[in-house]
Amino acid sequence: MMVQLGLIALLVVVYVILSRFLKSSVALLGRSKSVSDVRVSYVSKMLHLGFTAIFVLLICLVLGIGYGQLAIFFSSVFAVVGVALFAQWSILSNITASLIIFFGFPYRVGDWVKVVDKDDEILGQILEISSFHVIIQRLSGDVVTYPNSLILQKAVIRFSSQEAAMAASQFQQDKKEVVTVEDKVE
Structure with a gap:
């Protein structure tokens, strides 16, 4: 139990440090590309959301939740999200393209x-x-x-x-x- 608490504390510290680094890196890149603050905030939030999902997955693994249980949960979530986004596939592709444009668009x-x-x-x-x-x-x-x-x-x-x-x-x-x-x- 102490090992799990130690790993969770370590994960939380790493999460906080990497979250701040991610936010400052996106802000620095946005300033260097002369991108509006609203756009930088949007991209930062999207990346932070993905990073938080990975963090939650790691916490679940440390707590001993099995791969089978996680697989059932995530497959259920992805099935619901997939059905919801299937009709709006262009929205998902535009959001992904928005992130690509932020990091690689030369204009x-x-x-x-x-x-x-x-x-x-x-x-x-x-x-x-x-x-x-x-x-x-x-x-x-x-x-x-x-x-x-x-x-x-x-x-x-x-x-x-x-x-x-x-x-x-x-x-x-x-x-x-x-x-x-x-x-x-x-």
Whole structure:
């Protein structure tokens, strides 16, 4: 019994230290990438939730709860969560993509980008990277909410300035052609 209490105390100390390290590391990474505080808080909470689940699992093992009992419990929980999320699979994929974007997306809020999409030109400035969407304001002023899971699947071109983005816009080129045709009519 004393060994179990000692292991639990050790696990609690390690949990507290690693939780603080995780939170400060995410905050430091967020500052270095110029990410909003809300986004840093969201990512920190998601990682902390996963870390807490691992901690609870370890405590259960130290207390002597058998693998079979844990397997039944977790399979029941995963079955319920799986059925609940099956209809909302895109939500789960967008949340996962949100974490990937936080750690590995090379673009930041304020960058001028073009999402290469054959159906539509999505070119503009990134206003916000939220939990589910990347919000882009087009040159025309329209706002596009592009799902996180899709932006990871598409090629994204980053421009150095608004002028460079305007020069690459197919719609701006169409307008130049219209002006040229009108000039020729006169």
